[in-house]
Amino acid sequence: MIPYCSICWEDNKVRLLDQRLLPQEELYLEITDYHDIIEAIRTLAIRGAPAIGVAAAMGAALGALALKTEDPEEFKKSFAAICQEIAAARPTAVNLFWALNRMQDVVKAHPAEPVAALQERLVREAQVILKEDDTTNRHLAQHGQVVIKDGDQVLTHCNTGALATGAYGTALGVMRAAWEAGKRFSVWVDETRPLLQGARLTTWELGKIGIPYTLIPDGAAAALMQKGRVNVIIVGADRIAANGDTANKIGTYSLAVLAQYHGVPFYVAAPFSTFDFSLADGLQIPVEERAPEEVTRFRREILAPSGAQALNLAFDVTPNELITGIITEKGIARQPLISDIKYLRSAKD
Amino acid sequence: MIPYCSICWEDNKVRLLDQRLLPQEELYLEITDYHDIIEAIRTLAIRGAPAIGVAAAMGAALGALALKTEDPEEFKKSFAAICQEIAAARPTAVNLFWALNRMQDVVKAHPAEPVAALQERLVREAQVILKEDDTTNRHLAQHGQVVIKDGDQVLTHCNTGALATGAYGTALGVMRAAWEAGKRFSVWVDETRPLLQGARLTTWELGKIGIPYTLIPDGAAAALMQKGRVNVIIVGADRIAANGDTANKIGTYSLAVLAQYHGVPFYVAAPFSTFDFSLADGLQIPVEERAPEEVTRFRREILAPSGAQALNLAFDVTPNELITGIITEKGIARQPLISDIKYLRSAKD
Numbered sequence: 001m002i003p004y005c006s007i008c009w010e011d012n013k014v015r016l017l018d019q020r021l022l023p024q025e026e027l028y029l030e031i032t033d034y035h036d037i038i039e040a041i042r043t044l045a046i047r048g049a050p051a052i053g054v055a056a057a058m059g060a061a062l063g064a065l066a067l068k069t070e071d072p073e074e075f076k077k078s079f080a081a082i083c084q085e086i087a088a089a090r091p092t093a094v095n096l097f098w099a100l101n102r103m104q105d106v107v108k109a110h111p112a113e114p115v116a117a118l119q120e121r122l123v124r125e126a127q128v129i130l131k132e133d134d135t136t137n138r139h140l141a142q143h144g145q146v147v148i149k150d151g152d153q154v155l156t157h158c159n160t161g162a163l164a165t166g167a168y169g170t171a172l173g174v175m176r177a178a179w180e181a182g183k184r185f186s187v188w189v190d191e192t193r194p195l196l197q198g199a200r201l202t203t204w205e206l207g208k209i210g211i212p213y214t215l216i217p218d219g220a221a222a223a224l225m226q227k228g229r230v231n232v233i234i235v236g237a238d239r240i241a242a243n244g245d246t247a248n249k250i251g252t253y254s255l256a257v258l259a260q261y262h263g264v265p266f267y268v269a270a271p272f273s274t275f276d277f278s279l280a281d282g283l284q285i286p287v288e289e290r291a292p293e294e295v296t297r298f299r300r301e302i303l304a305p306s307g308a309q310a311l312n313l314a315f316d317v318t319p320n321e322l323i324t325g326i327i328t329e330k331g332i333a334r335q336p337l338i339s340d341i342k343y344l345r346s347a348k349d
Numbered sequence: 350m351i352p353y354c355s356i357c358w359e360d361n362k363v364r365l366l367d368q369r370l371l372p373q374e375e376l377y378l379e380i381t382d383y384h385d386i387i388e389a390i391r392t393l394a395i396r397g398a399p400a401i402g403v404a405a406a407m408g409a410a411l412g413a414l415a416l417k418t419e420d421p422e423e424f425k426k427s428f429a430a431i432c433q434e435i436a437a438a439r440p441t442a443v444n445l446f447w448a449l450n451r452m453q454d455v456v457k458a459h460p461a462e463p464v465a466a467l468q469e470r471l472v473r474e475a476q477v478i479l480k481e482d483d484t485t486n487r488h489l490a491q492h493g494q495v496v497i498k499d500g501d502q503v504l505t506h507c508n509t510g511a512l513a514t515g516a517y518g519t520a521l522g523v524m525r526a527a528w529e530a531g532k533r534f535s536v537w538v539d540e541t542r543p544l545l546q547g548a549r550l551t552t553w554e555l556g557k558i559g560i561p562y563t564l565i566p567d568g569a570a571a572a573l574m575q576k577g578r579v580n581v582i583i584v585g586a587d588r589i590a591a592n593g594d595t596a597n598k599i600g601t602y603s604l605a606v607l608a609q610y611h612g613v614p615f616y617v618a619a620p621f622s623t624f625d626f627s628l629a630d631g632l633q634i635p636v637e638e639r640a641p642e643e644v645t646r647f648r649r650e651i652l653a654p655s656g657a658q659a660l661n662l663a664f665d666v667t668p669n670e671l672i673t674g675i676i677t678e679k680g681i682a683r684q685p686l687i688s689d690i691k692y693l694r695s696a697k698d
Contacts, residue, residue: 193566215659217542219600223665251568316572
């Protein structure tokens with residue numbers, strides 16, 4: 001059992017591990033106001049597409065609890081406004097919108113209920129979303145662990161562990177399942193500039209699980225592939241278009257091109273809720289541009305001259321043809337991705 | 350005129366801009382003991398292959414001046430030992446060994462001279478090496494500036510400006526010459542982890558010259574190429590094998606693969622002294638592995654859990670087939686590189 005949780009619901013409060021302070025400090029925030037959930041998502045106190053989904057649902061539940069009206073119509077209107085406000089926290093991870101839609105569906109499905117009953121349902125739904133996320137991740141990890149062989153050197157980018165999800169992890173969950181199945185391998189961890197989720201979070205999680213890892217600067221991944229020291233690459237996803245094009249942390253597309261050049265299999269691991277079937281391809285995925293200061297400074301240290309211009313694209317989009325397979329809770333979609341995705345979409349869990 | 354110098358000789362002292370403190374602080378070190386030159390090279394107070402060559406020569410001159418013997422034979426023996434000591438400062442940049450060989454050739458060429466005359470010759474030779482480096486860079490920059498067109502978006506990695514050389518710069522010198530020729534373009538600056546020479550030094554130099562730039566994390570270069578926002582890539586070199594295989598700052602090989610995938614021309618700019626004709630190909634170039642702490646912390650900030658394992662390869666090797674051309678003071682070697690390199694090697698300056 002991993003001795004930490006990224007987010008949970010306790011006694012009508014959200015308890016959330018502040019990931020900005022990791023690995024130096026393990027501080028849990030106790031949040032009762034949904035505005036603080038928005039702030040936590042915006043500032044990356046909680047991040048990772050599935051975890052953002054859970055946080056959004058719990059934020060919506062907090063918002064619902066705080067509504068003082070007893071008029072169901074007024075409640076529905078105010079609740080919709082709260083969901084809209086939470087939806088604006090970050091633009092790329094589709095799980096955010098998916099989770100909020102699920103919360104709004106609860107309200108829509110029970111038009112005749114009094115406010116107190118709706119509030120109770122919403123609190124329960126947020127916890128169901130968390131629980132399902134855990135189950136989903138464990139299923140996808142079981143499907144995915146076949147891509148790791150004993151003795152492999154696995155490479156990953158950003159953080160996709162229990163911190164990035166409700167509980168188990170996606171790409172890192174795949175590694176965890178392979179490890180728990182008794183396979184022995186090691187992991188190259190891309191530090192993942194600018195916010196160093198690899199250096200700060202993935203190393204921390206792999207250390208807790210006990211999987212050996214080596215941290216590298218993002219620019220070193222190519223040299224390791226050139227030397228034949230990478231057997232498989234597994235990353236997460238923030239949004240996947242209907243054709244398999246995948247938005248993920250900046251630097252992912254770079255790895256995918258390098259993987260193809262070196263003949264290294266490149267896998268994306270994500271729950272089905274990461275698919276946005278309203279988008280035919282990745283060109284339409286909105287990519288968040290964050291503050292340049294995340295590039296020009298790190299905590300107390302200034303990394304560039306004052307006034308330096310910087311571009312901080314939070315994500316990039318990897319086209320489907322560079323992806324060996326997408327690992328989901330329903331199985332692995334392989335090339336040609338489009339038909340496999342269609343098949344899995346229609347399949348039972 | 351650029352209002353700073355990376356290294357110069359003044360009054361039998363070496364004056365050296367401490368690049369570890371840039372861009373926050375412009376502090377010049379005054380060095381009289383060659384051991385301090387070794388320390389400055391080792392700790393990257395001065396870095397960049399051509400600048401390391403100049404520093405090594407000046408360090409050797411300081412060492413020569415400090416020898417108290419009047420016996421030419423004893424002097425030669427001690428001087429050779431000093432050169433050997435300086436040569437061990439860093440392993441990859443060949444300019445270090447090239448410059449020390451030039452210094453030892455001075456001694457060998459004048460077997461009958463008294464110590465004081467040899468000392469004077471060595472001090473002069475170190476200054477000649479600096480002066481030549483400036484001239485060489487200006488020539489290569491003139492040859493190279495044709496690869497930049499008006500309106501281009503140029504991408505570069507690490508630092509290759511006046512700070513990395515005796516005075517003018519190699520890859521950054523090419524940009525400077527194009528700018529001075531009236532072309533208008535902008536530069537994407539890879540921040541260049543782990544030591545952020547791009548973020549700290551290249552931005553600082555481009556700002557002083559007045560060339561517009563935008564700083565990016567190394568992992569973002571691919572996404573910009575994907576969007577068609579990179580027209581040409583120009584980097585420096587620490588050592589080039591006879592066949593054109595090029596060792597340069599970690600992350601360079603990654604760019605070369607990405608450039609080929611996206612059809613972006615990829616140029617290396619370096620003086621001929623960067624060639625190591627004793628090596629048939631890049632496999633034989635020794636690649637420095639530096640302390641993992643350069644990856645796990647930055648100044649006061651700790652970036653990874655305590656005890657985190659990290660790999661810090663300082664360089665990677667780009668095979669000749671990924672290089673569009675090598676810009677030298679004698680002209681540009683183009684594909685097939687081997688024959689062009691042979692031709693330029695035998696050509697007059």
